[in-house]
Amino acid sequence: MEVLIIxxxxxxxTLGLMLHRAGIAFRIHETAxxxxxxxxxxxxxxxxxxxxxxxxxxxxMAATGVVAKESCFYTRHGQLVHKEAVGTFAGYEWxxxxxxxxxxxxxxxxxxxERAGAQSVVTGQRCxxxxxxxxxxxxxxxxxxxxxxxxxxxARVIVAADGIHSVVRRQFYPDEGPPIYSGVNMWRGVTVxxxxxTGQSYMRGGWLTHGKMVIYPIRNHADxxxxxNWVAEIETPRHDRQDWNKVxxxxxxxxxxxxxxxxxxxxxxxxxxxxxxxxYPMVDRDPLPRWSFGRVxxxxxxxxxxxxxxxxxAGQSILDARCLTDCLAAAGDVHAALKTYxxxxxxxxxxxxxxxxxxxxxxxxxxxxxxxxxQPFADINDIISPEEIAAMMNSYKKVAGYDRASLxxxx
Numbered sequence: 001m002e003v004l005i006i007x008x009x010x011x012x013x014t015l016g017l018m019l020h021r022a023g024i025a026f027r028i029h030e031t032a033x034x035x036x037x038x039x040x041x042x043x044x045x046x047x048x049x050x051x052x053x054x055x056x057x058x059x060x061m062a063a064t065g066v067v068a069k070e071s072c073f074y075t076r077h078g079q080l081v082h083k084e085a086v087g088t089f090a091g092y093e094w095x096x097x098x099x100x101x102x103x104x105x106x107x108x109x110x111x112x113x114e115r116a117g118a119q120s121v122v123t124g125q126r127c128x129x130x131x132x133x134x135x136x137x138x139x140x141x142x143x144x145x146x147x148x149x150x151x152x153x154x155a156r157v158i159v160a161a162d163g164i165h166s167v168v169r170r171q172f173y174p175d176e177g178p179p180i181y182s183g184v185n186m187w188r189g190v191t192v193x194x195x196x197x198t199g200q201s202y203m204r205g206g207w208l209t210h211g212k213m214v215i216y217p218i219r220n221h222a223d224x225x226x227x228x229n230w231v232a233e234i235e236t237p238r239h240d241r242q243d244w245n246k247v248x249x250x251x252x253x254x255x256x257x258x259x260x261x262x263x264x265x266x267x268x269x270x271x272x273x274x275x276x277x278x279x280y281p282m283v284d285r286d287p288l289p290r291w292s293f294g295r296v297x298x299x300x301x302x303x304x305x306x307x308x309x310x311x312x313x314a315g316q317s318i319l320d321a322r323c324l325t326d327c328l329a330a331a332g333d334v335h336a337a338l339k340t341y342x343x344x345x346x347x348x349x350x351x352x353x354x355x356x357x358x359x360x361x362x363x364x365x366x367x368x369x370x371x372x373x374x375q376p377f378a379d380i381n382d383i384i385s386p387e388e389i390a391a392m393m394n395s396y397k398k399v400a401g402y403d404r405a406s407l408x409x410x411x
Contacts, residue, residue, distance in 0.1 A: 001328065002026065004139055004155035006127045006168065008035055010042075010101070011300030011317030012161035013108035017055050018325040020116045027119075028112075029153065031126040031144055031162075035109050037102025038245075040188050040278065041218040041229025043068070043202065044104070046087055046094040047402035048315035051322045053094055060107045065099025066217045066226070069200035073364050076206035077376045078262035081368050082389050086202065092404060098202060098216045100190070100227070101314075125150060127167050130158055132294030157334055158296045159324065161317070164283070166302035172293055179283035182307055182357070184208055185239050186282055187232045187248045189274030190218070195226050196265040202311075204362050205267075207369035208235045211256030212362070213267060230270055231308075232257065239281035248279030282307050284357070287350035292338040299324060304349035309360035312400050316349050319401065348401065355399045364392055 001024055005012045008030035019026040044052070044061070052058050069089045073081040087096035112120060125141040136154040143150060160168035164179055195217065197203070202216040212233040219227035232253050240246060250272065260267035271277075284306050291298040300317030324341045331337035364384070371383050397403035 001157065001334070002155045003157045003159060003328070004029065004137075004153055005159045005161055006139060007161035007163060007300075007302070008032070008105075008109065008121055008123075009161060009163060009300065009317075010105060010108065010314045011321055012159075013105065013112055014052070014055070014318050015159060015161065015299065015321035015324065016112050016116065016120060017057075017108065018051075018321050019328070020112070020120075021055065022325050022329045024325070024328055026116075027153070027155070028121045029125045029127065029139065029141060030121060030123045033124040033144055035105065035121070035123065037100070037106050039101030039105075040190055041098060041216065042101045042104065042314050043216065043311035044097045044099065044318075045311055045315050045400075045402050046092040046096060047400070047407055048318040049094040049097060050407065051318050055111070057107055057111050058095070058097070060111075061097050061099055061104060062095060064103045064107065064219070065097050066200055066220060068096040068098050068202050068216070069198050070202070071361075072197065072201050072203045073362070074203065074205040074262075075365070075368060075372070075376070076210060076260060076374075078205075078260070078264075079376060079380070081380055081384075082364055082393075084393065090404075092407070096202070098218050098229070100218045100229075103219070104314075127160075127162060129171055130160070130168055130296050132296055137295035156295065157328065157338070159299050160296065160302045161299045162302050164285070164301045164305040166298065168296065169288075169298055169302050172298075173288065176285070179285055179305065181239055182282040182284070183235055183237070184233050184282040185236050185253075185279065186308075187253050187277050187279050188230065189271065189277045190227050190229050191270050191273035192221070192225050193228050193270055193273060194224070196228075199226065204365060205260070207365045207374075208233055209369065210374065211253070212365065213257065213260070215265070215267075215270070228270065230274075232271065233282065240279075246279050248277040250277060252279070284353055287346070287353055290342060291346055292342050295334055295338070297324070297338045297341065303346075304353055306349075306353045307356040307360070309356045309362060310352075310396055310400060312352055312356070315400075315402075316352060320345050320349075351399050355396060359392070359396065361393060361396050364389055367392075
């Protein structure tokens with residue numbers, strides 16, 4: 001059996017590593033002319049790091065990124081709402097790691113080339129369509145640079161891991177339309193700065209009506225500084241089509257955060273310290289009725305793009321890769337394997353997509369914002385009880401599949 005993977009992102013590379021470990025031949029076709037470290041920060045939670053640990057890459061991730069110690073929630077006035085330990089500091093066997101997306105992609109890519117050879121990843125080829133057949137499926141590509149058509153590539157299975165604007169998904173669902181805008185626009189950047197709080201803190205602050213921030217370190221430097229990832233989110237009807245490389249303007253959003261100067265962090269200074277600001281809307285897509293058509297299936301953002309809340313997008317693509325590999329290794333019949341994969345992962349990821357819309361972890365900040373009238377409080381317990389907070393946090397962990405009980409049970 002040979003598997004053709006479209007896309008060398010986190011999901012595609014992880015799938016390649018897992019297929020190689022299982023002894024299943026594969027080849028990845030990537031649109032970019034070369035695999036370059038682009039993007040900003042992402043967080044990989046324990047359920048995904050469990051799978052990456054089995055691939056032997058978590059030590060490199062921990063050495064390159066930052067092993068998170070705690071998750072913190074603050075109001076825009078700098079008042080603590082909730083704090084809890086995460087990853088190994090919360091008793092999990094596997095850590096929560098905050099890392100530059102480009103660093104993680106490079107770690108996966110280097111591991112794949114070392115183990116499977118340079119020929120396992122073909123770059124500079126953009127998929128334009130796929131077609132199913134009785135014995136094989138075929139993917140058609142054009143040269144990214146010249147636009148010239150390339151010979152079709154055949155495989156027993158084709159996996160489209162080509163992201164939220166997936167060509168293959170659009171072929172399956174031509175009338176689906178563009179990604180659905182949430183009403184929240186995002187500006188992102190990375191800034192070299194001194195550590196804040198523990199130096200291993202994942203922090204959320206404020207609320208969307210007046211501005212919300214997500215801030216966390218993703219790289220340690222020898223001089224004691226860190227590379228800190230930040231995301232500014234504001235409710236607004238204005239947005240452009242999602243483009244990971246769109247440059248944002250500071251004046252479009254900085255006003256919402258000018259007064260966020262706390263005793264442990266100067267937020268406007270952090271924002272202004274970024275060499276570049278990127279802008280894109282928070283979007284997702286409705287869950288699909290099916291992912292697999294014949295010998296072709298979807299994985300990761302091509303299958304279930306979700307709001308970047310709960311630090312779960314990349315993690316779910318990693319879980320997809322593990323499930324699909326197991327199904328292909330266990331079943332002699334390709335169609336049966338893809339059916340089993342879809343039955344396991346489609347409903348699970350659909351639940352995360354819906355929960356990220358209505359009840360992600362940062363919904364705690366929404367509750368405090370609404371109950372307090374966005375005013376400072378004397379005691380957080382007068383606003384929301386520890387039991388309510390725990391229920392909200394644990395509910396999301398169960399939906400996303402990383403509550404400790406569920407994760408330990410899947411050992």
